[in-house]
Amino acid sequence: METIGHPNVSMLKMCTPIRLEMPWRTLHNYVDCGVLVMRHMETYKCNPIKDRSCGLLEEADDQKQQLIDLRVKYLVKILMTEINTQKDVVVADVDQFAKVPDKEKEALKKSSFARITTRVKASLKETPITVKTEDTKSQHYELPTSFFNFVLGKNFKYRQFIFQTFPSLYIVFCCHFHDKLSTLDDAEEAMLQIYCEKSQVQDGHNVLDVGCDWGSLTLYIAQKYSNCKVTGICNSVTQKAHIEEQCG
Ligand SMILES: C[S@@+](CC[C@H](N)C(=O)[O-])C[C@H]1O[C@@H](n2cnc3c(N)ncnc32)[C@H](O)[C@@H]1O
Numbered sequence: 001m002e003t004i005g006h007p008n009v010s011m012l013k014m015c016t017p018i019r020l021e022m023p024w025r026t027l028h029n030y031v032d033c034g035v036l037v038m039r040h041m042e043t044y045k046c047n048p049i050k051d052r053s054c055g056l057l058e059e060a061d062d063q064k065q066q067l068i069d070l071r072v073k074y075l076v077k078i079l080m081t082e083i084n085t086q087k088d089v090v091v092a093d094v095d096q097f098a099k100v101p102d103k104e105k106e107a108l109k110k111s112s113f114a115r116i117t118t119r120v121k122a123s124l125k126e127t128p129i130t131v132k133t134e135d136t137k138s139q140h141y142e143l144p145t146s147f148f149n150f151v152l153g154k155n156f157k158y159r160q161f162i163f164q165t166f167p168s169l170y171i172v173f174c175c176h177f178h179d180k181l182s183t184l185d186d187a188e189e190a191m192l193q194i195y196c197e198k199s200q201v202q203d204g205h206n207v208l209d210v211g212c213d214w215g216s217l218t219l220y221i222a223q224k225y226s227n228c229k230v231t232g233i234c235n236s237v238t239q240k241a242h243i244e245e246q247c248g
Contacts, residue, residue, distance in 0.1 A: 003150075022052065022054075023053070023058055024036075024053075024054060024056035024057065024058060024059070024063065025059070026059045026063075027059065028059065029059065029067075032067045032071070035067050035070050035071050035074065036056075036067070038070070038074050039054050039055075039056060039070055040054055042054075043055060133235060137235060137236060141213075141234070141235065141236035141238070141239055142236055142237065142238050143238070144238065145214070145238050145239075145241070145242045148214060152184075152188075152214075153183075153184040153185040153187070153188040154185050154188070155185070155188040155189060155192065155216045155219075155220065156213070156214035156215065156216050156242065157188035157191060157192065157213075157216040158213040158214065158216070188216065189220075192216060192217055192220040195217055196220075196221065196224070201221060201225065201228070202225070203225040203226070203227045203228060204225070204227040204228065205225070205228050205229075206228070206229045206230075206231075207221055207228055207229070207230045207231070208231050208233070209221075209230060209231065209232045209233065210233050211233065211234060212232030212233060212234050212239070212243070213234065213239060214239050214242050214243065215232055215239070215242065215243035215246060217232075218230050218231075218232035218243065219243065219246055219247075222247075
């Protein structure tokens with residue numbers, strides 16, 4: 001913001017960041033983050049921080065039950081919205097389910113996961129792998145490389161979202177901060193190392209990096225494993241140019 005002379009820079013400089021210690025925050029729950037965020041948005045009233053309550057209990061079994069109930073509530077809201085083109089199908093299914101005898105209902109509930117999995121798999125086959133690729137291309141991938149040079153680390157590892165779990169451990173969706181002293185460069189490298197470990201890359205492998213961004217993983221593997229043949233795929237002219245420049 002400073003670089004482009006944004007008028008609010010001086011105001012922001014006077015602000016002191018506050019780490020919110022919500023009584024209902026979770027330290028161990030990685031699954032219900034979306035539900036917690038939705039609950040926060042649903043109950044947020046711009047109250048002073050000390051009064052910021054969203055009705056959730058402290059992290060424990062009771063909170064778990066609250067989150068299960070909220071998950072159902074939000075799911076129903078999403079399915080019932082007017083923009084759901086399948087809303088009528090859902091309503092018809094619910095009506096039909098209500099008429100089923102109790103014993104059969106229990107059996108249907110038990111087999112629901114397997115049936116949902118089958119339906120999702122079938123619909124994945126029918127839907128396109130990606131949509132509106134030109135929009136994301138112009139909004140992200142073709143922005144000037146100089147911009148990403150400014151905001152990313154030296155590996156150009158894209159997508160960083162800081163997410164605190166324990167007081168001394170920071171996990172970033174696409175970078176890995178071991179501790180508070182980790183730099184962005186360290187965190188990028190740690191994450192690339194994790195990618196290699198998880199995918200069990202070994203020297204001599206042929207590696208295909210589909211959606212390689214600015215080549216962070218492609219170049220990391222190529223440098224680390226001299227006998228690997230790495231192919232990166234992207235649809236961006238600027239990303240390709242950057243990777244080629246790095247290859248010298
Ligand atoms: C979400 S990023 C990939 C993130 C990266 N793999 C990581 O782990 O950090 C998306 C990448 O996919 C590429 N991409 C998106 N749509 C594409 C398409 N239709 N064809 C080829 N590449 C595409 C973009 O150019 C970009 O390099």
